[in-house]
Amino acid sequence: MKYPSEINNSDIERAMNSPAGSYSPEKLAALISPTAEGYLEEMAQMARQLTMQRFGKTVRLYAPLYLSNYCVNNCVYCGFNKENKYERRRLTIEQAVKEADIIASEGFRDILLVSSEDREFISVDYLCELAGRLRGKFSSISIEVYQMTTEEYAKLFAAGIEGVTLYQETYDRDVYRQYHPAGPKADYDYRLSAPDSIAQAGMREIGIGALLGLSDWRLETLALGEHAHYLMKRYWKSRVSFSFPRLRPAKNVDRAQFRFLSDKNLVQMIIALRLCFADAGMVLSTRERAELRDHLIEVGITKVSAGSKTSPGGYSQPRNAAEQFEIDDARSPAEVAEMIRAHGFEPVWKDWDIAFVKR
Numbered sequence: 001m002k003y004p005s006e007i008n009n010s011d012i013e014r015a016m017n018s019p020a021g022s023y024s025p026e027k028l029a030a031l032i033s034p035t036a037e038g039y040l041e042e043m044a045q046m047a048r049q050l051t052m053q054r055f056g057k058t059v060r061l062y063a064p065l066y067l068s069n070y071c072v073n074n075c076v077y078c079g080f081n082k083e084n085k086y087e088r089r090r091l092t093i094e095q096a097v098k099e100a101d102i103i104a105s106e107g108f109r110d111i112l113l114v115s116s117e118d119r120e121f122i123s124v125d126y127l128c129e130l131a132g133r134l135r136g137k138f139s140s141i142s143i144e145v146y147q148m149t150t151e152e153y154a155k156l157f158a159a160g161i162e163g164v165t166l167y168q169e170t171y172d173r174d175v176y177r178q179y180h181p182a183g184p185k186a187d188y189d190y191r192l193s194a195p196d197s198i199a200q201a202g203m204r205e206i207g208i209g210a211l212l213g214l215s216d217w218r219l220e221t222l223a224l225g226e227h228a229h230y231l232m233k234r235y236w237k238s239r240v241s242f243s244f245p246r247l248r249p250a251k252n253v254d255r256a257q258f259r260f261l262s263d264k265n266l267v268q269m270i271i272a273l274r275l276c277f278a279d280a281g282m283v284l285s286t287r288e289r290a291e292l293r294d295h296l297i298e299v300g301i302t303k304v305s306a307g308s309k310t311s312p313g314g315y316s317q318p319r320n321a322a323e324q325f326e327i328d329d330a331r332s333p334a335e336v337a338e339m340i341r342a343h344g345f346e347p348v349w350k351d352w353d354i355a356f357v358k359r
C-alpha cells in the first residue's frame, strides 16, 4: 500500500469509481490523502447521496447524561484526570433520574449515560438499576463508561442498555502509552479488545473512535477503517458507528502537546469513511461549533447531540461541577432540531423501541 504522500490523481479517481460504500484499505488511504483534498467537493456530493440512500433525510438526536467525574485514570488530555484537583461529583440514582427527566422534557428519547472510570460508585448494578428506571422514558439507552467484561455487558443488555461507545483514543501504541501512563486504562491490548466483548454480549450498537489530536489523523483513520471492517465482518448483528471527538480545551490540560486536526481534514475524514462504509452510523457531539455541525449533517453525519451538559448534575444546576471538556455548540435542542429541518432533514428523536427485540 502506498504512503498517503505518494497517492496521485489516478489513485483517487479509481477510489471514487469503486462501488459506493465499499471498503478497501487502499481506497480509504486514497480518499484521505493530501492529494484528495482537491476532490473534496465531488467526494462530498457522493457522500451526501450515499447517506441519503441508506439513512433517508433524517438525523437522530441524543443527549448525554454525565453521572460521575471521579476517575481512577490519569489520561493526560482529560479534565477528569485523577490528578486534577477540584470538587468532584457523583449522582445518586434519584439525582440521575431527575437529570434524565429534564432531558426527556426537551423531547429526547435517546440517552447516552456517561461516566469516568468510577467503578466503585457507578457500578454495573448501578447502571442496571438506572436503566430500569429510564426504560419507560427513553426508547434507546446507551453507555459511554469504563471498559467491562462480556458478562458485565450482557448484564447491562438484559437491563435494557442497547449500545456501548468506547474509543480506543489512539491506535498508535507508543502515543497510547504516553497519554495513558497509569491506571486500568493503560493496557492498550485490553482496551482494543473492548468492541469484541461488547458485540459478544449482544449489544445492538458499538461506537468506536479515536481522539483526534493525539496522533496523525490519517493513520488513525486507516486503523479505524480496519477495526470497523473487522467488527462488521465478524459481528454482523451489531451496527458499528464512528464518532469524531476532536480534542477540546479542558481544565488544567496543556493544549500545546496536541496535534490539532483542521476543519477541512475533519470533513475529509468523515466523507472518506462514509464512502467506504455505507451503513455505518456517524456521530457528532457538541464539541464542534454550530456552523461546522450544520455543514457536516450534509455529508454523512447521522446522529448529533444537542443541548449537552458535560458535568454531572449539569442539566439541573449548570456549571456546578467540572466539565470533561468545553462544548462549542451551545444551542438548545429545539434550535438544533430547527437547524436540521432548515437543511431539509427530519430530526428523529426516536427511531427504535426496546420492545422490538425479544428479551
Ligand code: SF4
Pocket: 071, 072, 073, 074, 075, 078, 079, 080, 081, 082, 115, 116, 117, 185
Ligand atoms: S478520559 Fe475517561 S478514563 Fe481518562 S481520565 Fe478522563 S474520564 Fe478518566
